[in-house]
Amino acid sequence: xxxxxxxxxxxxxxxxxxxxxxxxxxxxxxxxxxxxxxxxxxxxxxxxxxxxxxxxxxxxxxxxxxxxxxxxxxxxxxxxxxxxxxxxxxxxxxxxxxxxxxxxxxxxxxxxxxxxxxxxxxxxxxxxxxxxxxxxxxxxxxxxxxxxxxxxxxxxxxxxxxxxxxxxxxxxxxxxxxxxxxxxxxxxxxxxxxxxxxxxxxxxxxxxxxxxxxxxxxxxxxxxxxxxxxxxxxxxxxxxxxxxx
Amino acid sequence: xxxxxxxxxxxxxxxxxxxxxxxxxxxxxxxxxxxxxxxxxxxxxxxxxxxxxxxxxxxxxxxxxxxxxxxxxxxxxxxxxxxxxxxxxxxxxxxxxxxxxxxxxxxxxxxxxxxxxxxxxxxxxxxxxxxxxxxxxxxxxxxxxxxxxxxxxxxxxxxxxxxxxxxxxxxxxxxxxxxxxxxxxxxxxxxxxxxxxxxxxxxxxxxxxxxxxxxxxxxxxxxxxxxxxxxxxxxxxxxxxxxxxxxxxxxxxxxxxxxxxxxxxxxxxxxxxxxxxxxxxxxxxxxxxxxxxxxxxxxxxxxxxxxxxxxxxxxxxxxxxxxxxxxxxxxxxxxxxxxxxxxxxxxxxxxxxxxxxxxxxxxxxxxxxxxxxxxxxxxxxxxxxxxxxx
Numbered sequence: 001x002x003x004x005x006x007x008x009x010x011x012x013x014x015x016x017x018x019x020x021x022x023x024x025x026x027x028x029x030x031x032x033x034x035x036x037x038x039x040x041x042x043x044x045x046x047x048x049x050x051x052x053x054x055x056x057x058x059x060x061x062x063x064x065x066x067x068x069x070x071x072x073x074x075x076x077x078x079x080x081x082x083x084x085x086x087x088x089x090x091x092x093x094x095x096x097x098x099x100x101x102x103x104x105x106x107x108x109x110x111x112x113x114x115x116x117x118x119x120x121x122x123x124x125x126x127x128x129x130x131x132x133x134x135x136x137x138x139x140x141x142x143x144x145x146x147x148x149x150x151x152x153x154x155x156x157x158x159x160x161x162x163x164x165x166x167x168x169x170x171x172x173x174x175x176x177x178x179x180x181x182x183x184x185x186x187x188x189x190x191x192x193x194x195x196x197x198x199x200x201x202x203x204x205x206x207x208x209x210x211x212x213x214x215x216x217x218x219x220x221x222x223x224x225x226x227x228x229x230x231x232x233x234x235x236x237x238x239x240x241x242x243x244x245x
Numbered sequence: 246x247x248x249x250x251x252x253x254x255x256x257x258x259x260x261x262x263x264x265x266x267x268x269x270x271x272x273x274x275x276x277x278x279x280x281x282x283x284x285x286x287x288x289x290x291x292x293x294x295x296x297x298x299x300x301x302x303x304x305x306x307x308x309x310x311x312x313x314x315x316x317x318x319x320x321x322x323x324x325x326x327x328x329x330x331x332x333x334x335x336x337x338x339x340x341x342x343x344x345x346x347x348x349x350x351x352x353x354x355x356x357x358x359x360x361x362x363x364x365x366x367x368x369x370x371x372x373x374x375x376x377x378x379x380x381x382x383x384x385x386x387x388x389x390x391x392x393x394x395x396x397x398x399x400x401x402x403x404x405x406x407x408x409x410x411x412x413x414x415x416x417x418x419x420x421x422x423x424x425x426x427x428x429x430x431x432x433x434x435x436x437x438x439x440x441x442x443x444x445x446x447x448x449x450x451x452x453x454x455x456x457x458x459x460x461x462x463x464x465x466x467x468x469x470x471x472x473x474x475x476x477x478x479x480x481x482x483x484x485x486x487x488x489x490x491x492x493x494x495x496x497x498x499x500x501x502x503x504x505x506x507x508x509x510x511x512x513x514x515x516x517x518x519x520x521x522x523x524x525x526x527x528x529x530x531x532x533x534x535x536x537x538x539x540x541x542x543x544x545x546x547x548x549x550x551x552x553x554x555x556x557x558x559x560x561x562x563x564x565x566x567x568x569x570x571x572x573x574x575x576x577x578x579x580x581x582x583x584x585x586x587x588x589x590x591x592x593x594x595x596x597x598x599x600x601x602x603x604x605x606x607x608x609x610x611x612x613x614x615x616x617x618x619x620x621x622x623x624x625x626x627x628x629x630x631x632x633x634x635x
Contacts, residue, residue, distance in 0.1 A: 026317075029313065030310060030313065030314055033306070033307060033308075033309070033310040033313050033314075034308065034309075034310060035309070035310040035311060036308065036309065036527060037311075037527075039311065039403065039406070041392060041395045041396055041401055041403070042396075058399070058401075062399055064324070064396065064397055064398060064399050064401070065322070065324055065397075065399040067396070067397060068324035068325070068328070068397035068398075068399070069323070069324050069327075069397075072322055072323060072324055076322065076399075123322075126323065130323065131262060131263050132260075132263060132323055132326035132327065132338075132341060133321070133322075133323035133326065135263055135338050135341070135344065136321045136323060136326065136341065136343050136344055136347065137321060138321070138367070138368055138369035139366065139367050139368075139369075140360070140364075140367050140368045140369070141320075141321050143367070203360075206358065206359045206360050207360065207368075208317075208318065208319065208320045208321070210317050210318050211318040211319075211320050211400055214314050214317055214318035214400065215318065215399070215400045215401075217310060217314050218311075218314055218315075218318075218400050218401040218402070219310055219311045219314070219401075220311070220392075220395050220401035220402075220403050221400070221401040234308075236308055237527065237531075240527075240528065240531070241531075
């Protein structure tokens, strides 16, 4: 196996461990930190089912963002929906035989990359054109967009311009999953694409990408408005009260 | 007078262009030593203030999930940037909710995150300096904790939570804000936000009784500290001194009089607004909440009224008694009587949930409990377990 193949084997194992362990630790922290005050944003659901509905609308339709800013919503939604379809389509490189419904997604997934790109470029344009968004943008915000655009462009390049040996790529990933590493084709676009994806996996748990798991732990969105029906008391607040007596 | 640019209001809001630093000069008076002490805060910046501040931030991150999650997950999408009235009114860039949060977040990143420790420039992380502290003091006091930004944030990030944490850190390093901290001290010592001693309060109420009699010819009482009354009224500060709010207090008295209800105000807890919330201090907020319950038990009655919705719902979290306390509105307390005919059931026409109820007479504010509505079991439990709390 070539040096590059060996490098990418190591890279993807490392990236996967960092992603899984990192995100798990972060989720554990969010879950274990108490929320001492009931602070659901009004109007708030009064039942668990209501909270589930609210979270569903938030995660699936970006409800609050829709209320807030239509341009950001359109671009953000295009990007995330495109990303979802593209990710589902990519499942074919990790499963053998390919799940039947992944075949259904395939035609949409191919064009979804363009939606992703449009969304990303729209969001990026806002970082230059809207003075308020320009002010709050940090270098990492731009680099994050550059990284994602790089991934999409290199992917599109392989899908439409310079094809790679996709069968060998699938063998490489199945090999990784079965702990019997296989060689990776040395095409430039492929190496760029996979290198950027591994980088994205590595920075996920230490960056703002944590908004994906984090939204589920946001107290203003995941709490029921029942502070008067049931007493809500954090463990440390309980200790505080006990120490007073 | 200063030269203000008053924004014009149109059907669709016109979002102002950013200006930097136009409100940087604005900050409240610093609380003197004598106002800091009673609340358990130092009176001036300690030598090791940086360590104290960072330790406090670490402590709060462990105590408040909101703070931990909100500092992590902002993506700088800009959804909140045009939603804050402080920004719309001043155009100061740091009054955009995300920019206000960023003042704290950039320090959080520097001391608590991998990216901020090793790549500070890349992610916009900075060391904690006196300049940063001054920025906090200025801009975290230009937030009214209204939470409008949290309605629009796709992740529900609530700047009020960040402001409260920042103010608590500021208090911990001796940079307390005079307005809130002096008031909290007054409540502990005197019993109310206004600092009205009991004789002054009694005198104020006497004056109002005279006003009502002059106006209507009816002798209406505004009782203070009367043991065994059915209702304790806890009302907003303004009711005691401001126009037209004082008409509200006189209005309650008239309605109680007409309904034949026995009620009282308390000098131990005359007002309910809880300034502990504004400075983010759970401990102080709790002490202030308990005061109302103390008054209720000392006077041997059941409570209560409170002006702000968020504070009202937090009251139960704080003192554990609201399940029996704030259930019933004035409307409900009075309804049995109005059925008997002393009050017209529908004094004013109205629409919606509260339409046509006693509340429409201008009594939206106080929430209170009527002794007759208490369930015995609940009262017994309160007296048994919770009375020992003080």
